[in-house]
Amino acid sequence: MKTYEQLLKENRAWAEETFKKIDKKMSAVTIRSRDKVPDGVDENGMHVNHFPDQKDWWCNGFFGGLNWLLYHKTGNEEYRKTAERNEELMEETVAEKAFEIHHDVGFMWHLLSGANYRLTGNRASRARDFYMATTLMGRFVLCENSTGFIRAWNSKPDSPIVNWSIVDCLMNIPLLYWASEETKDDRYKRIAMAHADMAIRDHLRPDGSVVHIVEHDRVTGECVKTHGGQGYAEGSSWSRGCAWALYGFTLSYLHTKEVRYLDAAKQVANYFIANCCDDWLPRVDFRAPAEPVLYDATAGACAACGLLELAKVLPENEGGMYMNAAVNMLRAMGEKFCNFDPSNDHMLDFGTVRYPVDGDLKKAGVHISIIYGDFFYTEAVLKLLGDDFLIW
Numbered sequence: 563m564k565t566y567e568q569l570l571k572e573n574r575a576w577a578e579e580t581f582k583k584i585d586k587k588m589s590a591v592t593i594r595s596r597d598k599v600p601d602g603v604d605e606n607g608m609h610v611n612h613f614p615d616q617k618d619w620w621c622n623g624f625f626g627g628l629n630w631l632l633y634h635k636t637g638n639e640e641y642r643k644t645a646e647r648n649e650e651l652m653e654e655t656v657a658e659k660a661f662e663i664h665h666d667v668g669f670m671w672h673l674l675s676g677a678n679y680r681l682t683g684n685r686a687s688r689a690r691d692f693y694m695a696t697t698l699m700g701r702f703v704l705c706e707n708s709t710g711f712i713r714a715w716n717s718k719p720d721s722p723i724v725n726w727s728i729v730d731c732l733m734n735i736p737l738l739y740w741a742s743e744e745t746k747d748d749r750y751k752r753i754a755m756a757h758a759d760m761a762i763r764d765h766l767r768p769d770g771s772v773v774h775i776v777e778h779d780r781v782t783g784e785c786v787k788t789h790g791g792q793g794y795a796e797g798s799s800w801s802r803g804c805a806w807a808l809y810g811f812t813l814s815y816l817h818t819k820e821v822r823y824l825d826a827a828k829q830v831a832n833y834f835i836a837n838c839c840d841d842w843l844p845r846v847d848f849r850a851p852a853e854p855v856l857y858d859a860t861a862g863a864c865a866a867c868g869l870l871e872l873a874k875v876l877p878e879n880e881g882g883m884y885m886n887a888a889v890n891m892l893r894a895m896g897e898k899f900c901n902f903d904p905s906n907d908h909m910l911d912f913g914t915v916r917y918p919v920d921g922d923l924k925k926a927g928v929h930i931s932i933i934y935g936d937f938f939y940t941e942a943v944l945k946l947l948g949d950d951f952l953i954w
């Protein structure tokens with residue numbers, strides 16, 4: 563097995579070439595889509611604007627975040643203008659839709675306002691990110707023995723979701739780590755860690771796969787029921803859920819240096835790698851029937867980010883194994899799934915929203931372009947170049 567350093571060197575030219583293509587494409591997209599907050603594209607390959615109908619959509623921070631990543635690397639002011647415009651559009655959400663704020667404020671705001679503050683020192687953005695960190699902290703459900711979890715979603719009259727947690731939320735808690743790092747007030751961090759500890763206990767299975775949704779006992783916090791969520795079925799293994807856990811536990815380790823999070827991340831990483839097919843193109847669910855072959859490129863791109871961060875902190879050979887898997891996935895997806903043509907708005911295709919349990923591929927959003935796919939693919943390529951800033 564080659565070491566991390568050897569692989570970094572060997573893949574440098576590929577990463578540089580790929581970044582050039584991303585930059586060429588995105589420097590056109592950023593101007594065209596400046597007044598949009600997109601999460602996908604229409605039939606002509608152009609970004610669809612979510613505003614004003616879906617102000618609280620969990621993906622609304624990714625386009626701005628992608629522009630901040632690109633601005634950080636290139637210094638191109640066009641990227642900055644688009645990221646700032648996205649935040650301006652989103653700002654209305656804070657005032658108007660506060661009552662609908664949910665667990666996904668990390669995805670929505672830390673990539674946008676959090677990145678703005680950290681890259682430009684903008685104090686209004688800092689305040690916005692804090693407001694969201696405090697809101698996220700307020701979702702914590704305190705159970706016996708000081709355990710607990712951050713509650714997912716909000717109840718609706720026809721759907722009383724009360725004591726649920728989801729594995730995705732591991733990607734929201736970096737907002738809390740940041741709030742503690744920024745203020746030296748450890749309350750945010752302690753709640754983030756309580757949630758991550760719950761995820762080790764209730765979402766992580768012994769084989770390294772993860773449960774998407776856990777229903778908890780309100781008093782003890784114990785798991786009373788699990789749900790398959792966006793995967794194939796209860797007990798299956800949704801690949802994006804695994805990717806959220808892989809990168810999410812890694813981020814908890816990077817922010818706290820607690821080895822239990824590193825161990826959890828490695829457990830998921832080993833499972834993810836072992837379950838990738840020979841072509842390195844991630845399937846939607848690792849325990850779904852082999853046919854039809856359904857991919858989720860977004861899972862691969864997010865997992866690659868986690869693997870590359872793990873590779874940096876592990877001893878050379880172990881790091882090399884994770885680096886090798888990340889590079890294989892990125893190269894395979896670059897060849898088969900990426901569209902670098904600057905005349906359309908989508909880059910990483912073959913993303914999938916959820917497994918089509920009823921066979922309706924369109925309704926389930928199968929093999930489509932999703933904004934977080936573009937975001938994570940770009941983030942991973944920047945990591946290979948050593949030029950990303952850890953936005954999480």
Ligand code: GLY
Nearest residue numbers: 620730792802915
């Ligand atoms: N966080 C929702 C999803 O991964 O689709």
